[in-house]
Amino acid sequence: MNETTGTRDYDWWLLAIIAAICALGVVEIYSATHGSALVGMHTKQIRWLVIGFVLMFVLSRIDYHLIMDQAPVLYIVGISALVAVLLVGHTRFGAKRWIPVLGEFLQVSELVKLIIIIVLARFFAEVRTDELSLQDLIKAGLLVGIPLVLILKQPDLGTALVLMPMLIVGAFLAGLQWRHAAVIILIGVLMLPVGWHFLKPYQKERVTSFLHPEEDAKGSGYQVLQSKIAVGSGGFWGKGFGNGSQNQLGYIPVRYSDFIMSAWAEEQGFKGVLLALGLYMALLLRLVQNAQRAKDRAGMFLVMGVTAALGFHVLVNVAMVIGAMPVTGIPLPLMSYGGSATLFVFLAIGLVMNVRLRRFVN
Numbered sequence: 570m571n572e573t574t575g576t577r578d579y580d581w582w583l584l585a586i587i588a589a590i591c592a593l594g595v596v597e598i599y600s601a602t603h604g605s606a607l608v609g610m611h612t613k614q615i616r617w618l619v620i621g622f623v624l625m626f627v628l629s630r631i632d633y634h635l636i637m638d639q640a641p642v643l644y645i646v647g648i649s650a651l652v653a654v655l656l657v658g659h660t661r662f663g664a665k666r667w668i669p670v671l672g673e674f675l676q677v678s679e680l681v682k683l684i685i686i687i688v689l690a691r692f693f694a695e696v697r698t699d700e701l702s703l704q705d706l707i708k709a710g711l712l713v714g715i716p717l718v719l720i721l722k723q724p725d726l727g728t729a730l731v732l733m734p735m736l737i738v739g740a741f742l743a744g745l746q747w748r749h750a751a752v753i754i755l756i757g758v759l760m761l762p763v764g765w766h767f768l769k770p771y772q773k774e775r776v777t778s779f780l781h782p783e784e785d786a787k788g789s790g791y792q793v794l795q796s797k798i799a800v801g802s803g804g805f806w807g808k809g810f811g812n813g814s815q816n817q818l819g820y821i822p823v824r825y826s827d828f829i830m831s832a833w834a835e836e837q838g839f840k841g842v843l844l845a846l847g848l849y850m851a852l853l854l855r856l857v858q859n860a861q862r863a864k865d866r867a868g869m870f871l872v873m874g875v876t877a878a879l880g881f882h883v884l885v886n887v888a889m890v891i892g893a894m895p896v897t898g899i900p901l902p903l904m905s906y907g908g909s910a911t912l913f914v915f916l917a918i919g920l921v922m923n924v925r926l927r928r929f930v931n
Contacts, residue, residue, distance in 0.1 A: 578926050579629070583855045587903060587918065590848050591618050594904035597833045600811050601824040610825055610906055617908045621915030628919030629926060636923075637867055640691040644712070647684040650677045651719040658723075663771075666723045676909035678720045678728045683916050685732055686874035688712055693743040694867035700744040706753075709736060724769055727897035730885070731878055738877035739870055779895035792822045793892045799835040800891055807838025825906045827898055831890045845904070849883045859925050868924035875917040 595618075599611035650668075654677050659667040667674035692712060696705055713736045720729040765773070774789035782790030799815035802808070813835035815821050824832040834842050853876060860872035879902050886901040888894035900910045 579922055580855065580859060580925050583852070583859070583918070583921070586848055586852050586855060590845070590852065590903045593833070593845055593848070594829065596810070597829055597836070597904065598825045598906050600836060601816055601829070601832045604817060605819065607825065614906050614911070617911040621911050624912065625915040625919035625922065628916055629922035631923065632927065633868060633871060633920060633923040637687055637691045637871070640688045643684045644688050647681040648715060648719070651681060651716055655719065655722055664723050664725060666725055673908060678723070678725055679909040679913040681716055681720070682728065682731055682878060683913055685713060685716060686735060686871065686878065686917065686920070689735055689739045690867055690870035690874055693739045693870045694865070696743050698744065700746055701740055701749075703749055706740060706745065706749055709740060724772070725898070726772055727885075727899040730897065731881055731899065734877040734881040735874050738873055742870065742873060775895045775897070779892065782892065792828070792896055795820045795822065796828050796831040796890045797892050799831040803835040803838040805839045807834075807836050807841055810836055812836060827886070827900055827905060828890055829905050830887055830901055833904070846887070853880050856921060859921050862928050863924050864928045868927070872921050872924050875921055878917065879914065
């Protein structure tokens with residue numbers, strides 16, 4: 570296989586969109602933290618962004634076929650890492666999700682999401698029929714099910730849920746039969762009571778507070794209520810940079826991370842939200858375009874796996890901050906503060922660039 574062409578073949582429009590989203594995130598992280606004990610977090614985020622950009626370009630130069638050839642090894646490494654986290658991981662906020670790496674804490678499940686994208690892309694690309702058989706669907710479900718259970722054990726419901734749209738989108742594109750889909754939906758509905766039984770008490774509170782947050786306004790419903798107050802108070806034009814009372818006085822929970830859209834909406838208003846959502850829409854459409862231009866099924870499944878993951882992140886996070894979905898701790902890609910989450914997005918985009926660079930290679 571020939572070597573890729575030069576830098577002109579990168580998707581520079583996609584990179585421009587990503588840079589714009591990153592800029593919004595850095596600005597709002599600064600606004601949310603500059604007058605508090607968390608001052609300086611925006612500089613840490615810039616560092617993660619720089620590292621992410623470098624890793625993205627490095628990964629884009631390694632032929633994605635070579636990466637997918639190592640999918641079984643990567644899968645074993647990912648599962649082993651998740652087991653190691655449960656055994657010796659670092660605990661914060663009652664969850665054991667991190668391992669120390671070079672003085673920082675790495676959230677292993679974020680990188681496992683990347684591995685699952687690669688594993689599923691290889692699996693579905695090797696299905697050579699127009700319709701996905703029930704046997705293949707079960708195999709794909711098991712590939713996702715094992716890491717999903719291990720992530721739930723941490724516990725990390727949000728990250729575990731992200732694996733599902735990767736599976737669903739991949740199965741649909743591989744030829745999922747509607748009767749199989751109906752059976753899966755029915756099983757899922759029947760399993761809801763069982764799933765409820767295994768949820769942690771605080772996770773159950775999040776679900777019930779989502780339905781009736783006003784019943785425990787100072788407890789489990791606090792996050793949702795304060796977020797909705799911030800979003801509503803921004804109006805159309807917003808209160809201006811650094812002037813959001815909910816944001817500056819610290820009423821918005823984790824306003825630099827999971828609820829950064831609440832802080833952004835309060836200070837920049839509906840126009841600012843439209844700008845941010847417009848950029849995310851452009852990002853997802855650009856990813857779909859790259860999937861359509863992939864030279865083979867493997868590349869298409871790889872890019873659509875990335876699209877499914879990022880699209881789910883945006884959908885759930887935005888719905889969460891306006892109280893339309895329970896709080897699950899899913900960050901907003903490239904805007905929310907976080908090293909592991911940021912690196913996942915850039916590595917995922919690196920895979921997309923990888924596929925794009927080789928779309929004309931023989």
